Amino acid sequence: MNSSDLWIESFFVGALAMRCSVVTDLSSGDTVIIDGGSESDRLISWINNFEGLGPDWSNGPNTLEEMEQYGITSRNVVALVNTHAHFDHSGEIPLLLEEYDVSWYLHNDDFFLQSLAQSSAMRWGFNLPEPAIADKLLHDGMDLQLGGLRFTILHTPGHTLGGCCILIEVDDGPNQLFAGDTLFAGSVGRTDLPNTGGDFNVLSNSIITKLWPLDEDTVVHPGHGPTTTIGVEKATNPYVGSSNPAFGKYH
Numbered sequence: 001m002n003s004s005d006l007w008i009e010s011f012f013v014g015a016l017a018m019r020c021s022v023v024t025d026l027s028s029g030d031t032v033i034i035d036g037g038s039e040s041d042r043l044i045s046w047i048n049n050f051e052g053l054g055p056d057w058s059n060g061p062n063t064l065e066e067m068e069q070y071g072i073t074s075r076n077v078v079a080l081v082n083t084h085a086h087f088d089h090s091g092e093i094p095l096l097l098e099e100y101d102v103s104w105y106l107h108n109d110d111f112f113l114q115s116l117a118q119s120s121a122m123r124w125g126f127n128l129p130e131p132a133i134a135d136k137l138l139h140d141g142m143d144l145q146l147g148g149l150r151f152t153i154l155h156t157p158g159h160t161l162g163g164c165c166i167l168i169e170v171d172d173g174p175n176q177l178f179a180g181d182t183l184f185a186g187s188v189g190r191t192d193l194p195n196t197g198g199d200f201n202v203l204s205n206s207i208i209t210k211l212w213p214l215d216e217d218t219v220v221h222p223g224h225g226p227t228t229t230i231g232v233e234k235a236t237n238p239y240v241g242s243s244n245p246a247f248g249k250y251h
């Protein structure tokens, strides 16, 4: 797609400041919510009516009038997609599904985490609704067309068994990667969380084989913390970058 049609909003939500990315095709108004894990009221108010707190970062319109200049009068949420099913990323999916009658996409290997989301949230002192069940599967290499938006799915296990990164290819600018908790600016996802299949060797293999081959200027939107690029992380990431001995192992 063209960069002028790609509207991305970042909402840092919940006690763990998890990045929920709301991606909209400005030529059609079609919208996909990536990792709608918390503060569903805030997301819904903004997406439907530009009301409330709004996003922490956006490259698009901030009012209905501004949006109408693109020729769209409302947004049409066409799907929910998750990088993985840890509770901070998935806990309020049931509330979003009450508002939007759409499918929820998740990798099969994270389905078991849906049933654990409630109990792990309780360990952190949060109450969550009964978990939703994802009705659509993500798999590695999948070309996912959702309304006017097209995504490529990269299965990148290691933080969780079913963790995925979600790529949008842009014709006239840098590609955009929604990385969940696989890769962070200067770090990687935890591999020590209980019951989730975390494994550092698997994670570093995923990053080195699936993410490092991407274009260096690809913008990475991690599940926590600031954005970065593939090129910067490949050169400087202390866990999986070129200065780490693991780098050569898979190259």
Ligand SMILES: [Zn+2]
Pocket (backbone or CB within 6 Å): 084, 086, 159, 181
């Ligand atoms: Zn996670």
Ligand SMILES: [Zn+2]
Pocket (backbone or CB within 6 Å): 018, 086, 088, 089, 181, 223, 224
């Ligand atoms: Zn997270």
